[in-house]
Amino acid sequence: MHAGAATHTSRMEARHSPPLCAHVGPLLLLLLLTGPGCSHLPGVQGKPSDFWCDHQHRTDMQNMTERLARRTAGCTDLDSLPAPIQLPCVSIQAAAWANKSVQQKSAEVMGALQVFHEGLQGPKNQTSSRACLSTLSKLETRISNYIAIVKLVYKQNGASQVSVDRCSSVNSLNQVLRHFGKLLKVKLEALAFALNDSMCNGDQRTLNGR
Template identity: 45%
Template sequence: MACSRLLLLLIGLIISHLPEVQGAPIDFWCRAKNQLSKKIEVMDNCVGSDRLHSPLQLPCEGVQPLQWANKTLQQKAAEVLGAFLVFKDGVQRAINHTTSQTPSCQTSLLKKLEHRINNYVHILNNLPNLTNMETDTSQPAVQHCSSQTSLTEVLNVFTKLLSGKLRYLTTDLQDSALCKAQG
């Protein structure tokens, strides 16, 4: 027993010093927002890279608290997943359209954004007891709220999606019996 506690403490110390390991849930969300701010700063250094050649379709990132409260956890998760899938589709189209026509700086930022979106999609698809959300046909289609040609605005909408719908969903998951049963 003492050996396992020592081993657990040692693992915790090692993990806390690794640069890319996120040991607490708050790090996962806050570090993501900080990285987006850094991406916007990097983009400012790219000459003429803010404009996309074609508009990128973006999902609605806002939350209506009264409507949100009346949805089931599965509906909320499906809505958030749908928003990320709309975002993913738009970013993939932008990457395909810009790869040969724009500076590599813009393409690099779009690919990093696509990677981040894929991570969130993977996490949402693997939530316990909330799997197969994509195939639920009872859910309304995710709305496209805007189109943007500004990469800065695209990143801002992504930040709002993280601090809006995703934050609400994580709060609801934390309060749900799902997390209480796991803990």
């Protein structure tokens, strides 16, 4: 093949080859966590049920966030912040939780996520390390993705005023992130369980791995 023809063929292949992320297929919702690179692709849309009805999807998202959180362990300037960060309550009292509507439960989770999102702003402005700033920015994106996912349920069930109970304050970002992990594993999972019948039609994938 002539060099000119080979170049033309390569250009045609590059023009028509789909991006790598377009092949992900079943893990549509996880595209939310890879940043904006895939979000503009036509036809690639994550459904709420992809997240709420499959425990493994939620676990994968938690693992991605935990890996980023571990990277901040080496950011010494984030382990003793000049100002404390308020933390939302993430534990559940079974009897009280059972008596709440899905609307109230989703509002609680939404409010807690927003507190964590706001809490990252101070450390982002205070760190002098570019590596730490990069990690914090990625964590902020992860939390924003959770907010976007929960907001869909929150609005579908009739948005009520978000109220947040703040339980403590800490001066360490690492403590903040450990607390965030508890939110994902406790209160977010409890919300997923509450949504199982209405959103998943009894799909037992919601309970897998529990």
